[in-house]
Amino acid sequence: MIGYLLRRLLYAFPLLLGINVLTFILFFVVNTPDDMARMHLGQKHVTPESVEKWKRERGYDLPLFWNAKAGGTEKVTGTIFYQKSLGLFLFRFGRSDDGRDIGADIGQRMWPSLAIAVPSLLVGLLVDISVALLLVFFRLTYLEFWGVALCVAAMSVSTLFYIIGGQYLVGKLLQLTPISGYDTGLNAWRFVALPVLIGIVAGVGSGARWYRTLFLEEVEKDYVRTARAKGLPEPRVLFAHVLRNALIPILTGVVVVLPLLFTGSLITESFFAIPGLGSYTIDAINQQDFAIVRSMVFLGSVLYILGLLLTDISYTLVDPRVRLG
Amino acid sequence: MPTFFSTDILFFLLLLGLAGLIFHMSRREHLRRPWRKVARSPSAMVSLVILLVFLGIAVLDSIRFHPAENGGGNGGARYRSEPVTLLDAWLGPIRARVEKTYSAPLSAYSYAKEMIRQPDGGEVWDYPRLKYGGAHLADPARERPGDVVRIGAQGLGEGLLAWLVPVTAWLAWLGWQERSGFAARFGSIVRGESDVPWRTIGLTLLIICLAGGMVGELGPKYHVLGTDKVGEDVFYQSLKSVRTGLLIGTLTTFATLPLALVFGILAGYFRGWVDDGIQYLYTTLNSVPGVLLIAAAMLVMQSYMARHENEFASLALRADFRLLALCLILGLTSWTGLCRLLRAETLKLRELEYVQAAKALGVREGMILLRHILPNLFHLVLISVALDFSSLVLAEAVLSYINIGVDPTMESWGNMINSARLEMARDPVVWWSLAAAFLFMFALVLPANLFADAVRDAFDPRRGE
Numbered sequence: 001m002i003g004y005l006l007r008r009l010l011y012a013f014p015l016l017l018g019i020n021v022l023t024f025i026l027f028f029v030v031n032t033p034d035d036m037a038r039m040h041l042g043q044k045h046v047t048p049e050s051v052e053k054w055k056r057e058r059g060y061d062l063p064l065f066w067n068a069k070a071g072g073t074e075k076v077t078g079t080i081f082y083q084k085s086l087g088l089f090l091f092r093f094g095r096s097d098d099g100r101d102i103g104a105d106i107g108q109r110m111w112p113s114l115a116i117a118v119p120s121l122l123v124g125l126l127v128d129i130s131v132a133l134l135l136v137f138f139r140l141t142y143l144e145f146w147g148v149a150l151c152v153a154a155m156s157v158s159t160l161f162y163i164i165g166g167q168y169l170v171g172k173l174l175q176l177t178p179i180s181g182y183d184t185g186l187n188a189w190r191f192v193a194l195p196v197l198i199g200i201v202a203g204v205g206s207g208a209r210w211y212r213t214l215f216l217e218e219v220e221k222d223y224v225r226t227a228r229a230k231g232l233p234e235p236r237v238l239f240a241h242v243l244r245n246a247l248i249p250i251l252t253g254v255v256v257v258l259p260l261l262f263t264g265s266l267i268t269e270s271f272f273a274i275p276g277l278g279s280y281t282i283d284a285i286n287q288q289d290f291a292i293v294r295s296m297v298f299l300g301s302v303l304y305i306l307g308l309l310l311t312d313i314s315y316t317l318v319d320p321r322v323r324l325g
Numbered sequence: 326m327p328t329f330f331s332t333d334i335l336f337f338l339l340l341l342g343l344a345g346l347i348f349h350m351s352r353r354e355h356l357r358r359p360w361r362k363v364a365r366s367p368s369a370m371v372s373l374v375i376l377l378v379f380l381g382i383a384v385l386d387s388i389r390f391h392p393a394e395n396g397g398g399n400g401g402a403r404y405r406s407e408p409v410t411l412l413d414a415w416l417g418p419i420r421a422r423v424e425k426t427y428s429a430p431l432s433a434y435s436y437a438k439e440m441i442r443q444p445d446g447g448e449v450w451d452y453p454r455l456k457y458g459g460a461h462l463a464d465p466a467r468e469r470p471g472d473v474v475r476i477g478a479q480g481l482g483e484g485l486l487a488w489l490v491p492v493t494a495w496l497a498w499l500g501w502q503e504r505s506g507f508a509a510r511f512g513s514i515v516r517g518e519s520d521v522p523w524r525t526i527g528l529t530l531l532i533i534c535l536a537g538g539m540v541g542e543l544g545p546k547y548h549v550l551g552t553d554k555v556g557e558d559v560f561y562q563s564l565k566s567v568r569t570g571l572l573i574g575t576l577t578t579f580a581t582l583p584l585a586l587v588f589g590i591l592a593g594y595f596r597g598w599v600d601d602g603i604q605y606l607y608t609t610l611n612s613v614p615g616v617l618l619i620a621a622a623m624l625v626m627q628s629y630m631a632r633h634e635n636e637f638a639s640l641a642l643r644a645d646f647r648l649l650a651l652c653l654i655l656g657l658t659s660w661t662g663l664c665r666l667l668r669a670e671t672l673k674l675r676e677l678e679y680v681q682a683a684k685a686l687g688v689r690e691g692m693i694l695l696r697h698i699l700p701n702l703f704h705l706v707l708i709s710v711a712l713d714f715s716s717l718v719l720a721e722a723v724l725s726y727i728n729i730g731v732d733p734t735m736e737s738w739g740n741m742i743n744s745a746r747l748e749m750a751r752d753p754v755v756w757w758s759l760a761a762a763f764l765f766m767f768a769l770v771l772p773a774n775l776f777a778d779a780v781r782d783a784f785d786p787r788r789g790e
Contacts, residue, residue, distance in 0.1 A: 018609035023621065031625045039628055152778070156715065156771035158722050160742055161763045168749055266616055267723055282727050285620045288628075293621055300614040 033060035113264030113276030120199035128207030154205025162202040259303035359783035369779030372772030386568040422457035424556035433459030484538025551757035565736035580656025585663035593671025623729040644732035711777035
């Protein structure tokens with residue numbers, strides 16, 4: 001087990017390096033620091049001096065890969081690749097283009113993201129699985145047919161509709177919760193409730209349908225027939241036996257996204273003006289702040305790889321037949 | 326004088342490929358059988374009819390020409406520089422009628438009050454009449470409901486007529502084909518017992534014709550779905566957005582398919598270091614969260630366009646280039662899923678007897694891949710393309726919201742939502758732009774989902790007959 005984990009961690013290294021190089025190429029080679037400077041300073045009427053100044057202030061005035069002018073190890077370390085890209089491995093995110101410390105921003109902004117994402121995921125999972133089990137329970141009836149039809153209709157609606165409609169209905173017409181915003185401490189729940197609710201409603205269509213197919217595959221199996229044959233009531237068969245055995249595919253989907261909860265949901269956070277990492281990223285995209293986008297891409301990838309690893313470990317916990325090694 | 330944008334050309338290439346594919350499939354029994362299963366499903370056929378209507382709109386909107394300039398008196402024909410599409414020309418009366426600002430659907434008055442100069446010289450603070458919407462009415466408050474009903478009924482009648490003519494012609498042709506069994510055939514269609522659900526298809530067409538007739542009659546006299554902030558007709562915008570949505574859902578395959586097919590087959594067939602390399606490539610790409618990768622690529626693309634501003638002759642060309650880039654970027658970020666599926670399937674196929682036999686007989690490897698592996702991956706590709714379509718259409722709206730979608734000047738449902746969402750705070754609420762965009766998206770995505778489900782059920786060998 002330990003050996004397996006070590007191997008997996010080592011395997012993550014070339015992956016992260018690949019991502020690093022990919023983002024580096026996207027942000028520094030295809031799109032040179034000169035372009036970045038011009039984009040920020042305005043396209044026209046910009047002097048070479050001001051471009052140079054902008055680059056020097058942000059440390060972009062170095063060669064990309066190889067600094068021939070410097071001596072010794074400076075040849076490698078005095079480059080943009082070393083200073084801007086490799087630092088990400090140590091979670092040194094550096095400063096954003098307007099001079100704020102990205103690492104501190106991330107540390108501060110991840111809490112609102114988590115406050116939205118964790119309840120959305122947990123309650124959403126509960127709702128999705130319950131609906132799916134109910135659909136399976138009523139299989140081959142009209143109730144199932146219309147339930148599935150409703151699910152397909154629900155997943156054909158744009159997420160934006162749920163958000164805008166929910167804000168209008170709950171926030172404006174019924175005035176149950178504030179439309180958007182955030183507060184610190186326990187007062188935050190009033191602001192969290194609506195995004196969580198909308199997140200659940202928006203996800204239930206595709207979620208329930210997905211879990212339903214999982215459960216349907218499971219109910220065909222022999223152990224289910226045995227359980228029924230020995231006289232167990234159907235609810236017990238479904239909720240005890242089938243649910244337990246369907247845990248592996250459920251976990252595959254859920255554990256992968258666990259670490260990504262940190263980075264939050266781009267759309268939800270931005271619509272509800274929640275100061276989390278999702279809205280941070282969107283603001284960065286809108287202001288074309290490449291330093292932040294690069295950091296978030298890297299952070300997201302690290303978390304995703306972590307998620308894959310967690311998935312494998314969780315298999316051994318729910319299914320004793322799985323042995324890693 | 327016709328002209329083509331790059332997306333138009335690719336779109337027609339795609340349609341050509343589709344036609345070729347249909348021809349190819351229609352000659353092979355093992356491919357016809359699953360399609361017959363699709364054809365027997367009422368929900369799939371209803372969806373197909375609706376999708377074909379959308380496709381028709383998109384095709385009309387992809388044929389462009391430079392219209393002749395009016396009053397270009399001195400002999401030689403002069404053309405306007407901005408091309409218009411067939412759809413624009415067809416909807417000309419709706420397109421040109423731009424009001425000052427918002428107006429509610431079918432309204433004769435503007436949304437905002439303003440100072441109106443009275444004929445006697447005084448001024449009142451009231452809702453002004455619209456320049457075009459309901460302009461033919463003398464007293465809108467009294468006449469409008471009756472007028473709308475009358476014109477609507479006329480439109481319904483025309484729609485019914487437009488439906489009856491081809492249906493009667495088709496029935497007549499059917500009667501001429503099988504003279505003796507016609508009564509039985511007709512009866513089975515009317516009772517809904519025919520193999521292909523013709524009755525359902527006919528009813529769908531009827532509804533579309535009726536709605537089309539009604540809108541067609543009301544459209545030139547009113548604004549059926551209201552007008553937006555700068556007074557453009559919302560219905561016209563929604564129709565124009567059809568092409569954008571469809572292109573994003575389909576052109577993406579130009580990037581996805583070659584990458585997924587080539588890499589998937591090579592990795593599965595050759596294994597070893599080729600497999601390792603390709604697996605590394607797609608795991609790396611997969612690890613980057615999708616939206617962020619798209620955002621990063623679009624940012625880079627935007628700064629490329631900013632640098633090469635002079636190369637785009639017009640705003641429309643620029644928007645078109647951006648649409649194409651968006652499709653390709655979406656494709657570049659979404660080929661990994663299909664690639665993994667294809668690799669796994671190829672791994673299975675290469676061990677089968679017929680492939681081994683081909684190898685033993687000395688068939689060249691390229692030939693094995695083309696003749697023996699590729700055709701047997703077809704169902705995976707088809708299912709995956711069909712399933713991806715709807716999520717791509719939905720993704721466009723979200724991406725446009727973060728400003729990394731299509732060009733802001735291009736009509737798209739995402740842009741409509743984006744520009745209208747702040748208006749929910751107004752009182753009374755300006756709901757029509759949002760409602761129209763969501764309604765059209767839903768009308769495209771729901772059939773796409775249903776059709777994709779039917780295709781998957783028919784082609785997936787794991788789902789039994």
